[in-house]
Amino acid sequence: MTAIDVTGLSKSHQGFPAVKDVSFEVAEGTIFALLGRNGAGKTTTVEVLAGFQRADGGTVRVLGLDPWAERAAARRRVGIMLQEAGFFPDLTVARTVDTWRDFTAAPRPRDEALELAGLAGRSATKVRQLSGGEKRRLDLALALLGRPDVLFLDEPTAGMDPEARATTWEVVRDLAGQGTTVLLTTHYLEEAQRLASALAIMDRGEIVASGGMAETLAARSGRVAFRMPARVRPADLPLPVTLEGGSAVCRAEDPDLAAQTLLSWAASRGVRLSGLEVRTATLEDLFLDLSRSAR
Amino acid sequence: MSMAATYRLGTRLFWRDKSMVFASVITPVGLAVGMPALMRNVTSDGAAAATHIFQGTLALLLAITAFMNVAVALAGRRDQLILKRLRATRLTDAQILTGQIAGTATQAVAMIVLCTLAVHLVADVPLPANPLAFATVTIAGSAVLSLLGAAYTAAIPRAELAAAFTTPVFLVAGVSAGAMGSIPLPSWLRPVLDLLPTTAVVDAVRTGDLVVPLLVLAGWTLAGLAAIRLWFRWEPRRS
Numbered sequence: 001m002t003a004i005d006v007t008g009l010s011k012s013h014q015g016f017p018a019v020k021d022v023s024f025e026v027a028e029g030t031i032f033a034l035l036g037r038n039g040a041g042k043t044t045t046v047e048v049l050a051g052f053q054r055a056d057g058g059t060v061r062v063l064g065l066d067p068w069a070e071r072a073a074a075r076r077r078v079g080i081m082l083q084e085a086g087f088f089p090d091l092t093v094a095r096t097v098d099t100w101r102d103f104t105a106a107p108r109p110r111d112e113a114l115e116l117a118g119l120a121g122r123s124a125t126k127v128r129q130l131s132g133g134e135k136r137r138l139d140l141a142l143a144l145l146g147r148p149d150v151l152f153l154d155e156p157t158a159g160m161d162p163e164a165r166a167t168t169w170e171v172v173r174d175l176a177g178q179g180t181t182v183l184l185t186t187h188y189l190e191e192a193q194r195l196a197s198a199l200a201i202m203d204r205g206e207i208v209a210s211g212g213m214a215e216t217l218a219a220r221s222g223r224v225a226f227r228m229p230a231r232v233r234p235a236d237l238p239l240p241v242t243l244e245g246g247s248a249v250c251r252a253e254d255p256d257l258a259a260q261t262l263l264s265w266a267a268s269r270g271v272r273l274s275g276l277e278v279r280t281a282t283l284e285d286l287f288l289d290l291s292r293s294a295r
Numbered sequence: 296m297s298m299a300a301t302y303r304l305g306t307r308l309f310w311r312d313k314s315m316v317f318a319s320v321i322t323p324v325g326l327a328v329g330m331p332a333l334m335r336n337v338t339s340d341g342a343a344a345a346t347h348i349f350q351g352t353l354a355l356l357l358a359i360t361a362f363m364n365v366a367v368a369l370a371g372r373r374d375q376l377i378l379k380r381l382r383a384t385r386l387t388d389a390q391i392l393t394g395q396i397a398g399t400a401t402q403a404v405a406m407i408v409l410c411t412l413a414v415h416l417v418a419d420v421p422l423p424a425n426p427l428a429f430a431t432v433t434i435a436g437s438a439v440l441s442l443l444g445a446a447y448t449a450a451i452p453r454a455e456l457a458a459a460f461t462t463p464v465f466l467v468a469g470v471s472a473g474a475m476g477s478i479p480l481p482s483w484l485r486p487v488l489d490l491l492p493t494t495a496v497v498d499a500v501r502t503g504d505l506v507v508p509l510l511v512l513a514g515w516t517l518a519g520l521a522a523i524r525l526w527f528r529w530e531p532r533r534s
Contacts, residue, residue: 052382072387080383086375090311102300103384146385 001028003150003181004049008058011044018044020205021058026198031172031182033196033213035189035287040202042185043083046154049183050080062150076105079148081139083155083185089128093119093138096127097145104146117141118167132159140168144175151175153184157191169195193217193283201290208290213283220281220289222255224262226273238265247275255280297386301394302401305368309402315364320406323359327352327410328417330474335418345418347473350500353407353433354472354493358465361403361440365396366447367457374454374531382529392523396441403437428505436496439512442519443492449526468493 004026011019019041026032034042047053048060051067051074060067065074087096094110101107114120117137122130130138136159143151153172157165165188172195176182186192192199193213200210209216228234228248234241238261241248252258259278266273309315330352331345338344372378381391411429414420423429444461451460469475471488480488488494492515499508 050383052379072385075383075385082376082380082383084376085380085383086372086377087380088308088377090308099300099304100384102303103297103381103386105385142380143383 002026003028003063004032004183005061006045006049006058007060009045009048009055009060010057011041011048011053012056013044017205019048019202022200022202022205022207023058024200024207024210026181026183028181029176029179030198031176031184031196033192033199034183034185034202035192035199035283036202039204041205042202043154045202046083046152046183046185050078050082050152051075076146077149079143079146079151081136081143081151081153081156083158085139087127087135087138089126091127092123093125093127093130094123096138097123097141100142100145106147107145108147113141113145116144116171118164133157133161133164136160137164137168140171144171148180150181150183153182153186155186156184157186157188165191189283189287199283201287203290209286217281217283217286220286221251221253222258222278222280223285224250224252224255224259225275225277226262227275229266229271229273232271238262298390298394298397301381301386301391302398305395305398306401309364309368309398315367319360319364319402323352323356324406324410324413326474327356327406328413331414331418331420335420342419342421345414346420347501348476349410349414349418349420350497351469351472351474352410353436353474353500354468354491354497355465355474356406356410357403357436357440357493357496358461358468360406361399361437362444362447362464362468363458363461364402365399365441365444366451366461367454368399369395369445370448370451370457371454373448373528376530378529388529392445392527396438396445399441399444400434400437403441404434407433407437423500425503428503429500432496432499432505432508435509435512436492439492439515439519442523443515446519446522446527449522449528452532467491472497 002025007023009019009022010017022045034045036042044053048055049062049067051071054068062074063077067074091099093114097110097113101110111120114123117140119134119137119141122134127135127138136156140156157168160168169191172182184192184196196213198212199216200207202208225247227246228243234243234248237248239250239252239258241250250258250262255278259276262273327349331349334348335341335345378391382388411422415422447461451457468491470478471491471494490511492512495508495511499505
């Protein structure tokens with residue numbers, strides 16, 4: 001079943017096309033990462049999906065509902081963690097959650113929401129005294145209050161320390177395991193790679209790569225890197241390399257095989273390949289490749 | 296249920312904000328009670344002058360406690376992206392605004408009742424002869440001024456300018472209702488000022504005639520609703 005269906009979405013701001021003909025689907029109970037540089041159109045896309053902005057063109061459906069025209073119905077089943085949104089600074093964390101519970105049908109108990117977001121020990125603290133990362137966690141607690149079927153997370157772990165980030169990842173994974181569909185935007189590519197099973201990368205308002213995470217990465221080159229030995233020229237090597245700083249980098253579909261080829265060559269010539277690093281393609285490689293080709 | 300929740304939230308936040316309470320309660324109550332008390336003691340026609348000036352200060356009470364308060368609160372919440380966060384809940388736009396407007400209108404009505412009792416005690420201003428008519432027009436006036444204050448936020452570019460942008464409304468309301476004494480005005484201006492919602496409330500309290508004032512308030516209600524629909528901004532300007 002498709003939980004989020006976007007077809008030909010377009011949206012302009014004061015004549016500037018922020019999103020151009022974007023299409024993707026998110027299956028129920030999965031985590032989908034929407035990635036891209038600043039200004040790529042991610043937040044505009046999420047805001048249209050969340051019903052804050054009306055699409056100029058195309059169709060958008062969340063759980064079969066038009067999030068703009070049927071906002072009230074959609075909001076009962078959707079949780080939203082906005083990239084930018086304010087709190088009442090003089091309310092305590094507990095009072096904030098209690099207030100939001102008043103706005104939510106069949107809400108989670110306050111303590112459960114705070115426990116989930118890792119804020120149980122801060123319930124008596126005023127919001128103005130929270131750190132940036134703690135405010136993100138409070139944001140998450142509010143988004144989870146209504147036990148949503150679809151969760152929009154716009155930069156959910158920005159400003160969090162590594163421990164809080166790991167806890168948040170665990171929560172998001174658990175929610176998806178229980179059937180919640182999650183659409184995530186993030187600048188942390190490691191986060192997207194760890195959490196999401198599918199992705200779309202946006203650039204200048206368009207999707208430039210999309211698909212299942214594993215398939216998309218499998219289709220990309222891996223890399224073998226090592227320190228360039230003295231008195232060896234790139235042309236001497238059995239595989240083409242590029243020089244990045246003091247390292248030689250060889251890109252190959254099968255990086256294990258490439259490493260074996262290079263090591264065999266080195267052994268036959270008595271050359272040592274120090275600092276050898278072999279890895280399959282990462283989301284970061286893909287992202288950087290796409291950024292370079294876009295320039 | 297949800298509108299009641301936004302009503303409670305707006306009211307709770309108002310009373311927690313000490314500087315807001317000071318600016319929007321102490322100042323207008325001081326004017327609405329202090330000026331009639333002064334008139335009672337320094338003019339020859341004592342209670343009559345106090346009554347006239349008190350009725351005029353109702354325009355100031357409405358301008359500050361209803362119009363300015365809601366405009367300042369909503370412009371601040373808009374710029375702090377709190378309205379945006381509220382819109383991320385299942386609340387409808389109408390529930391968010393109606394809860395805030397109703398909370399502010401309630402505070403304005405409470406201020407008017409408090410001042411009416413206070414000037415009766417300290418300045419011998421008689422209590423309203425027709426309490427039902429007085430209640431009708433003050434409640435309607437408070438609601439309309441709160442609605443108009445919400446609509447007016449569209450004209451306020453940034454929250455820190457909210458007070459500066461609403462001050463002219465306060466001055467015009469006060470001059471029009473005679474709350475600042477008798478100020479000579481061009482003859483052509485009087486009929487225009489009579490159409491202000493604050494003047495309509497003061498006229499109704501002075502004359503006891505509700506028909507024309509309530510029609511004026513109904514017209515302003517339609518204008519306020521249309522302005523909110525057309526121009527209300529839920530988020531700060533990006534450019």
